[in-house]
Amino acid sequence: MRYSRLAALCLVTLGTTLASLRAHASDLELQPLAAPTSWTGPYLGIHLGGMFSQGRSAVDGFPSGYWSGWEPALPAGYAARSSGFIGGGQLGTNVQFGSFVVGAEQDFSFTTGTAAAGASGVDADGYPFVAAHRQRLDWFGTTRVRFGVTPTDRLLVYLTGGLAYGRVTSSQSLTYPGTAYSGSDRDLRVGWAAGAGIEYVLTDRLSARLEYLHYNLGATTVVGFRSAPSWRQTHAQLGLAGHIVRAGLNYRFGPAAAAGTAAPQSDFTVETGLRTWYSTGSTRNDLHIYDRSDLGSRLAYGGLSGLAAETFFRIDHTPSGWFIKGFAGTGKLGSGQLKDEDFPPFQNPYSATLSDQRNGHLGYVSADIGYTFLRGSNYRLGGFVGYHYYAERTNGMGCVSIALDWCTPPNDLGRTVQMISQKSQWHSLRLGLTGDVMLTDRLTLTAEAAWLAYTALSGTDSHWLRIDQVDFTGPTPQDGTGHSGIQLEAILSYQVTRAFSVGFGARYWRMATTGHARFERSTPDFDRAGSQPLDVMTERYGGFVQAAARF
Numbered sequence: 001m002r003y004s005r006l007a008a009l010c011l012v013t014l015g016t017t018l019a020s021l022r023a024h025a026s027d028l029e030l031q032p033l034a035a036p037t038s039w040t041g042p043y044l045g046i047h048l049g050g051m052f053s054q055g056r057s058a059v060d061g062f063p064s065g066y067w068s069g070w071e072p073a074l075p076a077g078y079a080a081r082s083s084g085f086i087g088g089g090q091l092g093t094n095v096q097f098g099s100f101v102v103g104a105e106q107d108f109s110f111t112t113g114t115a116a117a118g119a120s121g122v123d124a125d126g127y128p129f130v131a132a133h134r135q136r137l138d139w140f141g142t143t144r145v146r147f148g149v150t151p152t153d154r155l156l157v158y159l160t161g162g163l164a165y166g167r168v169t170s171s172q173s174l175t176y177p178g179t180a181y182s183g184s185d186r187d188l189r190v191g192w193a194a195g196a197g198i199e200y201v202l203t204d205r206l207s208a209r210l211e212y213l214h215y216n217l218g219a220t221t222v223v224g225f226r227s228a229p230s231w232r233q234t235h236a237q238l239g240l241a242g243h244i245v246r247a248g249l250n251y252r253f254g255p256a257a258a259a260g261t262a263a264p265q266s267d268f269t270v271e272t273g274l275r276t277w278y279s280t281g282s283t284r285n286d287l288h289i290y291d292r293s294d295l296g297s298r299l300a301y302g303g304l305s306g307l308a309a310e311t312f313f314r315i316d317h318t319p320s321g322w323f324i325k326g327f328a329g330t331g332k333l334g335s336g337q338l339k340d341e342d343f344p345p346f347q348n349p350y351s352a353t354l355s356d357q358r359n360g361h362l363g364y365v366s367a368d369i370g371y372t373f374l375r376g377s378n379y380r381l382g383g384f385v386g387y388h389y390y391a392e393r394t395n396g397m398g399c400v401s402i403a404l405d406w407c408t409p410p411n412d413l414g415r416t417v418q419m420i421s422q423k424s425q426w427h428s429l430r431l432g433l434t435g436d437v438m439l440t441d442r443l444t445l446t447a448e449a450a451w452l453a454y455t456a457l458s459g460t461d462s463h464w465l466r467i468d469q470v471d472f473t474g475p476t477p478q479d480g481t482g483h484s485g486i487q488l489e490a491i492l493s494y495q496v497t498r499a500f501s502v503g504f505g506a507r508y509w510r511m512a513t514t515g516h517a518r519f520e521r522s523t524p525d526f527d528r529a530g531s532q533p534l535d536v537m538t539e540r541y542g543g544f545v546q547a548a549a550r551f
Contacts, residue, residue, distance in 0.1 A: 037153050037201050039101045040499060041551065042093040042253045042272065047107070047211075048085070049246025055080040055115035055135040056239045059174065060416045062232070062465065080133060084113020086140065086244060093272055093549045094146070095500040101156055102500075103146040104274035104547065106311050111137045111166075115240065133172045133222075135240050140166040142193045142213070143309035143329070145274060145547075154201040161194035163309035164215045165330050165361075172222045172236040181224035181234045187393065189240065190332040190361045191217040199250070209248045216241040218332070220359055221395065221418040223464045233465070235417050253551075267319050271550045275310040277329065277507065279542025283394065283422065285461070285478075287517055288533040289346055296346045296532075299420065299461070301394050304336040306362055306540070312548075321375070323382065325434075326367040333360030338396035338420060351404035355396030355419050362540075365389045368430060381435035388428040388452065388487070390511070392538065396420040417465075424459035424478075424538070426511050428452040428485060442495045446505075452485030457513040457536055476522040480515020480536055493548070501548050508541040 056079050088109030094101050118132040141164070148158030168189050173182040197211030217240045224234035282302045289296040308331025316323040336357030344350055370384025396419040399407040432450030439445055460475035467474060486508075493503030516531040 039094045039096040039103075039150070039156060040549075042091070042270075042549070043207075043250040044089070044091045044253070045248050045250035046087075046089050047109070047246045047248035048087040049211075049244060050083065051086040051111055051113060051137075051140075051242060051244050052083045053081065053113060053115045053135075053137065053240060053242035055082075055117070055133065057133045057172065057236055058416075059131070059172070059234050059236045061234055062417050080115040080117030080135070082113040082115040084111055086111045086246060090248065090250075092146070095497070095549050096150075097497075099150045101146070101148040101150065101158065102547070103148075103158075104144070104311070105146060105160070106141070106143050108141045109139065111140050113137070127176055130175045131173065133236065133238060134170065135238055136169045137217075137240065138167040138169060140164070140215075142215075143274065143311060144193065148199075156199040156207075157196075158199070159194075159196050160211075160213070162192070163190065163331065164193035164213075164217060165190045165363075166217060168217065168220070168240060170220060170222050170238050172224055172234070172238065174224060174234050180227045181232075182227075183222045183224035183234070183236070185220055185222045187220065188330070188361055188363065188391075189217040189220060190330060191215065191241075195244075205252050207250045207252060209250065211244075211246055211248065213244040213246075214242075215244065218359060221397070221416070223418055223467075225467065237416060267317055269316045269318060269550065270313070271315075271548050272311070272313040273501075273546055273548030275312060275327075275329070275544045275546040277306075277308045277310055277331070277542060277544040279306045279308070279507070279540050280304060281306065281538065281540030283392065283424070283538040284536070285422070286535040288535075290533075292514075292533050292535070294346070295343055297343065298339075298341045299422070300339045300341070301357060301396075301422070302337055302339070304357060304360065304394065304540075305334045306542070307331050307334070308362060308364075310544070312546075316372070321372040321382070322370070323372065323384075324367075324369050325384070326365070326386075328365045330363040331361065333357065333362055333392070333394060336360070336394070338394070340396070340420065349404055351406055352402045353406055354400045354402055355398055357394050358397045360392070360394045362393075363391045366430070368432075370434065374435075378438040379436065381433065383433055384430070384450075386430040386432075386450075388426075388430050388450075390426040390428075390509070390538075392422075392424050394422045419463070419465060421462040421464065421475075422459065423462075423475075424457060424536070426455055426457055426513075426538070428455040428511065430487070432487070444493050444495070444501075446491040446493065448487075448489045450487040452487065452511060453483060455482040455485050455511050455513055457481070457511075457515060459536070461517065472522050474522050477518040478515065478534055478536070479518070480513030480534060482511065482513035485509075485511040491546070493546070499550055501550070502546065503548070504543065504545045506541075506543050508539070510537075510539040512537040 090107035092105030094103035114136040116134040144162030171184040193215040195213035199209035219239035285299040310329030312327035314325035338355040368384040368386030372382035374381040401407045430450045434448040436446040457480040459478040462475040491505035517534040
């Protein structure tokens with residue numbers, strides 16, 4: 001019933017907006033359409049609607065031997081539902097080909113509502129229990145493509161889909177008589193969204209729309225710790241998905257609001273679009289004991305396949321040669337593997353384990369300002385300075401021993417047990433060159449090279465099975481700086497029309513720092529407590545496809 005009421009509210013919101021705009025068009029000084037509508041061009045807008053979420057949970061225990069013998073059996077998982085409001089803004093661009101419209105859109109929203117549920121009863125062994133989990137979506141965003149048709153001049157009907165992401169605050173608890181386990185997590189989750197909508201032109205610049213999206217943000221693992229120091233833990237897998245119905249209003253900045261009208265001349269050229277980047281990469285942490293001549297342990301994440309959605313732009317002031325450009329993206333790290341090694345003489349004999357990487361993610365932002373110092377009829381070359389941000393989370397799940405049997409019993413741990421998590425944030429100063437050359441009247445080759453003159457790392461390492469208030473009290477902070485990072489990129493684009501292009505490209509990033517692992521903040525009683533030298537290196541490379549509009 002509450003879902004239907006919220007959906008009805010969204011419809012009422014759209015209807016009220018349309019009626020109000022029609023009634024007060026003269027007050028807003030908005031003129032009626034004087035010619036057929038063109039959907040080509042960028043736009044900026046706002047939206048408001050309802051959000052209906054469903055959270056799901058499943059709980060496992062570690063070590064499994066304790067839970068099957070000394071502890072009660074775990075209860076089955078359960079679902080939680082919620083409803084709330086969503087509101088925010090969107091920006092995007094469209095290109096029209098006859099009665100077909102292709103576009104790309106980025107939106108950001110604040111949300112209300114928490115998916116929460118509790119369960120109580122008696123487990124299979126006859127023990128009473130109380131379980132609960134909560135998932136609150138703090139904010140939500142999508143990067144999507146839109147494909148539509150125009151049944152009438154003013155009406156656009158479209159399908160849409162792409163990447164969805166949001167910050168989720170999760171908590172889980174499980175209580176038995178005399179024993180309680182609880183844990184929480186606050187992190188970015190990345191998944192997908194798909195849906196459909198209609199948009200109607202009100203004036204030369206304003207359009208209103210109604211849109212439906214289904215989203216799925218995947219799952220994360222929340223580790224629950226016992227109220228008293230103990231090796232025993234719960235590992236809850238919490239997933240979040242749902243539906244969105246929202247109404248919106250867009251202001252369109254097209255070069256010409258009416259089809260067939262010549263665009264006014266401008267000193268500025270704007271290009272903006274959407275990319276999908278498929279990549280693979282690795283991250284390696286080398287921990288030294290006293291100095292960098294004595295390697296003690298290594299965490300090596302390899303084969304980290306990623307899929308990211310990205311928006312980009314470039315604005316040139318043609319008379320002066322100055323330009324600004326940037327891009328921002330986020331995505332999911334799917335497959336991969338963690339190899340955890342400890343070396344003699346600090347660990348004798350040598351030990352090594354393997355874990356699967358699951359539920360990881362990445363995010364990045366870059367912003368540059370530059371000057372075109374060399375220009376011809378079919379080429380240009382410029383230099384730039386800018387800032388780059390890169391964030392990555394990886395999770396090692398399960399454990400298989402390959403040297404010295406640490407993963408007992410029974411020589412391996414299930415994939416649902418979260419062993420290690422790594423969170424890293426890299427902040428870099430970029431100095432580089434960028435240029436492009438027209439190979440034909442439609443083909444353009446663009447290349448870019450940047451030196452990361454200064455990079456600062458801020459991260460944490462969590463060995464979850466050792467966080468028990470005895471060995472570790474929490475994640476271990478990490479830091480470091482470096483001056484040897486590089487970023488390379490090349491794109492081959494094809495100009496379909498004067499306003500629309502498609503292309504494909506390749507990219508390589510590498511960052512490295514030297515710093516410290518701050519064990520004094522996470523291991524107060526550890527015999528080697530204090531900062532230890534730490535070298536961190538990450539690299540990522542792959543190919544992407546893109547679509548762009550130029551105005």
